[in-house]
Amino acid sequence: MLLGKERAFNRWVQEHYRFLLRAGWALTGSRHVAEELVQDTFELAWRHQKQLRQAASAKAWLYQILRREALQHIRAGPAPVSWEDEHDNLRQTDPAVLDLRIDMLRALQQLSAAHRDILVLFYLQDMSYRDMADALEIPQGTVMSRLARARTELQKLMKGTIES
């Protein structure tokens, strides 16, 4: 078991990295912050892996960690942005994709944290209600109602973007 820990951990990273980075990006609005959050998330996951009782819930458990880290980051106030990095990032991005990203992130930032959370899980990962309930630590019924309201709200905010 001990000998396979690193290998199992690396499998987690490979399986969940994309989702966690996008989730962190959507929650904070910054890719650079998301990269740091993902790094911290995997570090914490490594240190507390005993808390993970079953591999099937790894995604929900990792998201819980990421979400807490993101909330702490948001509470601490906006982090200084490396404009050099942002500029490089923008230069390499297709203008159409950039518009889409700005609209989407702006819409997400206008939502409440609870609605943003649930939409990230729904659209990025297509999680089941049960997994979303685990990840957000709320009852399954609340997931359903909250998702319905968050969708309606996002629909209004993204109306122009989606129609164009």
Add this chain to the structure above:
Amino acid sequence: MTPETHDVPEHDDEFDRRMRAVFESAMPVDGIPGSLLRPERHSLLRPAALLCIGLLVGALAGTAIVFRPPSLVQAAISHERAERTLRGNFMPPQASVAGYFGLAPSARPPGLLQMAKPCLIAGRIAYHMTTWLDGVDGGGMVTAISFAQPVDLPERSGWWPDTYWRVVHTARGMHVLLFAQNRKAVEAAAQRFR
């Protein structure tokens, strides 16, 4: 907290499909940074297993080298396979045959002579004799090969690949190669050529 009773579509509607596409394309993700991956320790069993396999392969290779006959012996065995069905060819007087194999002119070649003929084995002129040794563990067909020119074949024996072989140095200094599928037949013939 009382659960609210809003409905969520069971399947994606058009808006959901488009939003998934927006999420996908708006946040491209490249490869996984190597810093996230942990160096994997290898099982302690793996080096041990590799060592065992290496030793086994080495032992088998060593065995194969030890028992692999000299190339001239290999060539002679292959030659015999090609001519196995020949019988009664080039049947000179038995005294001549004895001379070709380093025996005294008065000596008789062992067994019931089936065939004797000159051949070319690995570019060397050789005398090829097949004889049937009766009464040796059910009997056995033995092939004896001698070479017209001196060859460097030490007195050795082996099994390759389904043939027992032995090199005998005769009293007259000739090197005779004997082989058969019956090991006892080879041993019996060797006694007669010494």
